Amino acid sequence: MTALTIRDMPEETVRELKTRAARDGKSLQAYVRSILTREAAKPTLAEAVERARWTADADLSVKDVLDVIDEARGRR
Numbered sequence: 711m712t713a714l715t716i717r718d719m720p721e722e723t724v725r726e727l728k729t730r731a732a733r734d735g736k737s738l739q740a741y742v743r744s745i746l747t748r749e750a751a752k753p754t755l756a757e758a759v760e761r762a763r764w765t766a767d768a769d770l771s772v773k774d775v776l777d778v779i780d781e782a783r784g785r786r
């Protein structure tokens with residue numbers, strides 16, 4: 711595993727992270743590692759848009775969408 715050093719962190723940020731880590735029953739290191747791991751696993755906005763483009767059905771027309779909306783409204 712690689713070590714990571716973050717310099718020039720504001721004291722109030724570190725204090726808050728320590729408080730949250732303690733509340734979670736974790737060390738500061740474990741808490742920050744979980745935050746960074748979770749963040750890295752999320753797709754960026756550009757990646758999400760690209761995935762949506764790949765999965766979108768390009769055969770839909772505006773009329774198709776409006777028909778589905780009208781149908782759903784009729785069921786209320």
